[in-house]
Amino acid sequence: MTMKSLSFLAVLSLLALALPLAISSDPSPLQDFCIGVNTPANGVFVNGKFCKDPKLATADDFFFSGLQNARPVANAVGSNVTAVNVNNLPGLNTLGISLVRIDYGVQGQNPPHTHPRATEILVLQEGTLFVGFVSSNGDGNRLFTKTLKQGDAFVFPEGLIHFQFNVGRSPAVAFAALSSQNPGVVTIANTVFGSNPPINPNVLARAFQLDAKVIMDLQNKF
Template identity: 55%
Template sequence: MEISAFHFVLSMAILVVGSSPADAYDPDPLQDFCVAVNDSKAAVFVNGKICKDPKTVTSDDFFISGLNKPGNTSNPFGSRVTHAFVDDLPGLNTLGISIVRIDFAPNGVNPPHEHPRASEILVVLKGKLYAGFITTNPPNPNHKNKLFAKILKPGDAFVFPKGLIHFQYNVGKTSAVAIASLNSQNPGIMTIPKAVFGSEPPVRADVLVKSFQVREKLVEYLQSLPWTGNN
């Protein structure tokens, strides 16, 4: 009887795991949001894009150039991200990959940011970068988030897990260059300081004063900055 009971439980587990696609979990979204609309004339998207007629597809749909050219780092961050996402390279649609080039001026930083839809692997081609990521909040509120960071030189690679805050900072005396690959055609970019202090409309100052434990004048100053970004 015990064996029969075990087989019954095992069979039920297999049925649950092997259920039809209709019972499976939702796929990860490839856009920030998708508002439902009850309109039969509305366009139907696949991974956030309408698929091109295969008869009209050409080699150019799978091609992009320019990743060999240095990006303009003349911004407050001193860095420039040149990306090849699905909007730049249509052939990436449904493939789940993308690539970026990151240029750094001396002391340039790719500020703390996160990709809500992708993990990332970064390879340094030139210069010296301090790169790392921070874990999510630990279960014990008295414990601190953990930082994983390394000094990277040409040929070194570092991985940033999906959705975690990460950064790169040029600690060398010359410019630096890195290439990163992400496992999403549209990974999304949330630059933390730009999002928090440069949103439109702005977040109420008292929320940020309480959250960051700083004076209101500092929050007002940070919100007054242009926050143009680096990508």
């Protein structure tokens, strides 16, 4: 076998190994729908849920009501998220999409967080939001920000830290679609300073270049 042929085979092998890594979104369904249920009776296990017998599916399996209602924002961050995902809309199972409504009080924020399994596109319905995300280490941790007005949209790439902050003088409301039936959320401060059990303060002190007492004070807040 020639060197040229060996090089071609090496490249082909690398591409074959990389292909599964490139498929980062939810897998495509192999049926019209798969109503997620929590018990195995009369069902099969698909994508983390048991599927209801499709002959027993009803319109209610594909329906959710409540996104028209604002939720209270009297909390530490001044915002509240109403999530519509496979856990409360079972018809989303295997469909690779979900939705949230976010209510923001004045100066409220959706603090820095990531969605490990989804890209997010946010549309502002009311108010003014300052939004942004930070790129990965390899890209130099660049910050991308924009101030959104009513009707504006912004995309947060999958897995990257992002945030929204209400800079207006009135409450704000946004809706966002995510590219997973169950996108997950990792709120950075809660995860780092509020883990269970707590991360050793000396580890965080070294990582953040802070005194261990400061770290312990932060951990007490979460």
